[in-house]
Amino acid sequence: MAHDDTGHDSARDAARGSGDAGDAARGTGDAANSIAGGEAAPDGAGDEGRDAAHGTAASVGEAGTGAAADTPHGDAGSAGERLASLEAENARLRAELGNGRAGASTGEPGRRKPRRTAGGVIRSILSAVCLVLAGVLTPVAIVGAWAATQLTDTEAFVGTFAPLADDPAVQRLVAAQTVAATEEALDVEGLTSDVIDGIIDLGTGERASDALRALEEPAAAGIRALIRNTVEDFVASDAFSDIWREALRASHAEALAALRHEPGAAVSLEGDELGIQLGPIVERAADALADAGLDFAAAIPAVDRTIVVAEGDSVAAVQLGYAVATIAGVWMPWLVLALAAAGVLLAHKRARALIWAGVALAIGAIVLAIGLGVGGMVAGGALDDAGVPADAAAALYGGVTARMLDTAVVVAVLGAAVALVAWLAGPFEVPRRMRGAASDAAASLREAAGQRGLGTGAFGVWVERWRPWLLAAVGLAAALVVVFARPLSVALIVWTLVLAALAVAAIELVRRPPAVE
Numbered sequence: 001m002a003h004d005d006t007g008h009d010s011a012r013d014a015a016r017g018s019g020d021a022g023d024a025a026r027g028t029g030d031a032a033n034s035i036a037g038g039e040a041a042p043d044g045a046g047d048e049g050r051d052a053a054h055g056t057a058a059s060v061g062e063a064g065t066g067a068a069a070d071t072p073h074g075d076a077g078s079a080g081e082r083l084a085s086l087e088a089e090n091a092r093l094r095a096e097l098g099n100g101r102a103g104a105s106t107g108e109p110g111r112r113k114p115r116r117t118a119g120g121v122i123r124s125i126l127s128a129v130c131l132v133l134a135g136v137l138t139p140v141a142i143v144g145a146w147a148a149t150q151l152t153d154t155e156a157f158v159g160t161f162a163p164l165a166d167d168p169a170v171q172r173l174v175a176a177q178t179v180a181a182t183e184e185a186l187d188v189e190g191l192t193s194d195v196i197d198g199i200i201d202l203g204t205g206e207r208a209s210d211a212l213r214a215l216e217e218p219a220a221a222g223i224r225a226l227i228r229n230t231v232e233d234f235v236a237s238d239a240f241s242d243i244w245r246e247a248l249r250a251s252h253a254e255a256l257a258a259l260r261h262e263p264g265a266a267v268s269l270e271g272d273e274l275g276i277q278l279g280p281i282v283e284r285a286a287d288a289l290a291d292a293g294l295d296f297a298a299a300i301p302a303v304d305r306t307i308v309v310a311e312g313d314s315v316a317a318v319q320l321g322y323a324v325a326t327i328a329g330v331w332m333p334w335l336v337l338a339l340a341a342a343g344v345l346l347a348h349k350r351a352r353a354l355i356w357a358g359v360a361l362a363i364g365a366i367v368l369a370i371g372l373g374v375g376g377m378v379a380g381g382a383l384d385d386a387g388v389p390a391d392a393a394a395a396l397y398g399g400v401t402a403r404m405l406d407t408a409v410v411v412a413v414l415g416a417a418v419a420l421v422a423w424l425a426g427p428f429e430v431p432r433r434m435r436g437a438a439s440d441a442a443a444s445l446r447e448a449a450g451q452r453g454l455g456t457g458a459f460g461v462w463v464e465r466w467r468p469w470l471l472a473a474v475g476l477a478a479a480l481v482v483v484f485a486r487p488l489s490v491a492l493i494v495w496t497l498v499l500a501a502l503a504v505a506a507i508e509l510v511r512r513p514p515a516v517e
Helices: 002-037 047-073 076-106 118-150 154-166 168-186 188-200 206-214 216-236 238-250 252-259 279-291 295-299 313-328 332-346 350-385 390-425 429-451 457-465 467-484 490-510
Strands: 267-270 273-277 306-311
Touching: 118 332, 118 350, 118 390, 154 168, 154 238, 154 390, 168 188, 168 216, 168 279, 168 390, 188 206, 188 216, 206 216, 216 238, 216 279, 238 279, 332 350, 350 390, 390 429, 390 490, 429 490, 457 467, 457 490, 467 490
Parallel strands: none
Antiparallel strands: 267 273, 273 306
């Protein structure tokens, strides 16, 4: 009887173990089915993941059934081992389910968030440093590129400064300064007095002498008016504009010498002042006065006088531009591009890095534009203290900095365009939906065209086969236009984007994807 009782107890323990094994199998099967059936599926767990989970559930179920069926004929130890195995499988599947939910919250379905290694952290830091340096050096690159083309190229130099001769404000300034220099060198009052004294010495009477002396002041005023009118007419004439342009072209080396603080240049730098020497202009004005019948104009000596066009910080900015041009004006823009590219390539999330690269370029260009605006106000105040009228100061400063400001605007637009394209092409929810809608629209148009006998046939198959390469070629062509086209303008950037978008749309419409069975 004791033996029979012991056998019955063992059977009962085995049965309970079988029940526990069956419960564990059912729990494992439920966990596997929840993974396969869709708890992690909403974020795009693929068919392969679901098939694998279903297979796991089936195998676990079969194992549980086998355990429940075989245990009455086995021993309690075997049931315990099978129970432990099923519990381990259950824990593994539940962990996979938890990872799938975590992947859904991060936007990466079914993927476990990768652990950051020391090398990954270093790459992220280097990427951020490269992008920050690209943004910081953008203003320097723009100034350097401007200086390299405007200050070291003769035709570009003439194209920048020659239009100043046609600006009315600059003409008034040059005329006023030339008249002042001419009158100072000529001593109109002394000249008029000498002429009248010479007439009186010829033997005029007392009343005639008094009358002549009374005419001294009006005669001096008349001479000054004649000088002023003659100089103003000369400065406003096409002859002056032509002389100005030819002088700029011929004396470009002298302009560079001025930036190097060398004497004898048409454009001079003295101390903290930037100015245009009046000597050549006064000399031509004296010839104009002589042609007008004023023979005494030949007595006008050489004039050493300068029209101040910039002072203080403005001169420092011009000198800095020239220094940058001679040191790094050619390769600095390429360095900025290389830093931006390195920042993108080193980043783990390159789409985001490309967006930040565009933003960095745009911010750097905007900072330069703001700096040029502030510099204009500072230069205007300094020139006003030097006696230069506000309108002339604005014309002079604007003529010098207009190209830099235009380049800053272009770079800002280019950076914004890069950021926009990177966002539209990136793995983000909104642009992904936009791309899906565009793809569906293209598919509908292809289907409608096919129904009307307008299919693309073999050519569409060829486009579908080489579609990635064709899209890459479109992107490369747009990049080459932006990098090498000169002069780069906002209109060129916009048209490049529009044509690239049209090319991509054409590829999507023409391609012929394989039929889905």
